Amino acid sequence: QNEIYSAGINGIVPKYPFDYVSLERAGSEVLPWWVLSYVAGGAGDEQTQRANVAAFRKYGIVPRMLNGAYERDLSISLFGIDLPTPLFMCPIGVIGLCALDFHGDVQIAKAAALTGVPMVASTLMMDPMEEVASHFGDTPGFFQLYTPRDRDLAASFVARAERSGFKAIVITLDTWTTGWRPRDLNTGNLPELRGYCLENYFTDDIFLRRLDRSPKEDLNAARLEWLKIWGNSLQWEDLDWLRSLTKLPLLLKGICHPDDVRRARDHGIDGIYCSNHGGRQANGGLPALDVLPEVVEAAGDMPVLFDSGIRSGSDAAKAIAMGATAVGIGRPYAYALAVGGTDGVVHYLRSALAELDLLMAIDGFPTLRDLAAAEVRAV
Numbered sequence: 001q002n003e004i005y006s007a008g009i010n011g012i013v014p015k016y017p018f019d020y021v022s023l024e025r026a027g028s029e030v031l032p033w034w035v036l037s038y039v040a041g042g043a044g045d046e047q048t049q050r051a052n053v054a055a056f057r058k059y060g061i062v063p064r065m066l067n068g069a070y071e072r073d074l075s076i077s078l079f080g081i082d083l084p085t086p087l088f089m090c091p092i093g094v095i096g097l098c099a100l101d102f103h104g105d106v107q108i109a110k111a112a113a114l115t116g117v118p119m120v121a122s123t124l125m126m127d128p129m130e131e132v133a134s135h136f137g138d139t140p141g142f143f144q145l146y147t148p149r150d151r152d153l154a155a156s157f158v159a160r161a162e163r164s165g166f167k168a169i170v171i172t173l174d175t176w177t178t179g180w181r182p183r184d185l186n187t188g189n190l191p192e193l194r195g196y197c198l199e200n201y202f203t204d205d206i207f208l209r210r211l212d213r214s215p216k217e218d219l220n221a222a223r224l225e226w227l228k229i230w231g232n233s234l235q236w237e238d239l240d241w242l243r244s245l246t247k248l249p250l251l252l253k254g255i256c257h258p259d260d261v262r263r264a265r266d267h268g269i270d271g272i273y274c275s276n277h278g279g280r281q282a283n284g285g286l287p288a289l290d291v292l293p294e295v296v297e298a299a300g301d302m303p304v305l306f307d308s309g310i311r312s313g314s315d316a317a318k319a320i321a322m323g324a325t326a327v328g329i330g331r332p333y334a335y336a337l338a339v340g341g342t343d344g345v346v347h348y349l350r351s352a353l354a355e356l357d358l359l360m361a362i363d364g365f366p367t368l369r370d371l372a373a374a375e376v377r378a379v
């Protein structure tokens with residue numbers, strides 16, 4: 001903050017916006033229209049997507065004074081890994097399309113290295129996961145698995161993730177088939193099927209074995225093969241098989257019901273990721289924030305990651321005060337990447353963290369443990 005205001009004395013205007021509305025506007029202006037509909041759009045008439053964001057206006061944190069918050073500690077520990085902040089970057093498939101050079105995954109990985117904010121890298125990376133992981137620096141990375149129908153391919157993805165140094169596997173449960181997304185349907189465009197968006201598959205020996213000719217020789221055949229193996233509608237029993245593939249911590253993404261939290265624990269799952277996919281998959285559901293407290297209660301000592309609707313540092317503070325262990329930034333970093341590449345993403349993350357830190361300073365919460373214990377009231 002001081003840096004920005006002192007530069008301002010000398011007439012230096014900041015390069016990127018500090019509020020989400022301006023960032024979204026700036027991102028929307030530079031993204032090609034069909035990428036914008038993919039990033040901005042959601043399921044149905046997007047009621048759930050809007051409700052996710054609006055839910056943050058329904059709750060407020062009650063401040064505490066004289067609490068020694070002159071210095072703050074924003075660090076957390078997740079599966080024994082120390083992280084400097086409670087933020088992470090949600091998995092965003094084919095995020096490369098938001099970058100000028102299409103290597104958005106690498107640019108995000110570099111932002112993770114610079115900020116200490118981990119990237120949860122999607123199976124739908126546009127760069128091979130080995131390449132992406134090589135840019136993490138000292139920041140741990142997590143791999144998000146879209147479980148293919150081919151079990152050998154699933155096992156291969158997990159093994160590659162482990163070999164590349166990813167520190168946890170996030171299994172997304174709500175996207176074994178693509179939701180009803182009118183904006184994408186209107187453009188007739190599923191970005192995954194554009195060019196080399198499926199690089200992570202196209203560099204996998206198990207996937208390549210399924211093809212008669214390499215994707216370079218016959219891209220269409222490779223895309224059709226991908227459509228065939230894409231989504232596996234998992235059952236609870238399948239978790240035992242997934243559990244047997246790795247010793248890395250396993251998280252389930254898309255859990256919104258306390259009974260599902262308890263069943264996850266019974267199947268040896270290590271962490272819960274409460275999310276409704278930003279309202280992109282099913283419309284008409286509750287905002288994710290509204291189900292968070294029940295999920296947290298059922299989780300007991302299991303960590304609960306949260307996303308869907310976080311736009312700012314104060315949104316993150318509310319999610320933490322409502323029980324989230326770590327908080328996922330989604331769409332905002334896609335716009336930040338479009339506006340300024342790695343630099344833009346670093347700017348956005350630092351801004352969100354600065355806002356969170358200042359809120360803790362002003363509202364009297366020296367640590368995240370104090371913030372987690374804060375009183376939250378419905379507005």
Ligand code: FNR
Nearest residue numbers: 039090091092093122172277278308309310330331
């Ligand atoms: C996503 N999300 C997502 N989730 C996932 O598990 N794997 C993926 O590949 C993707 N891909 C993806 C693409 C785009 C363009 C968006 C916006 C989102 C969902 C993502 O991880 C997260 O749950 C939502 O982004 C949270 O909602 P908000 O806060 O971004 O609105």
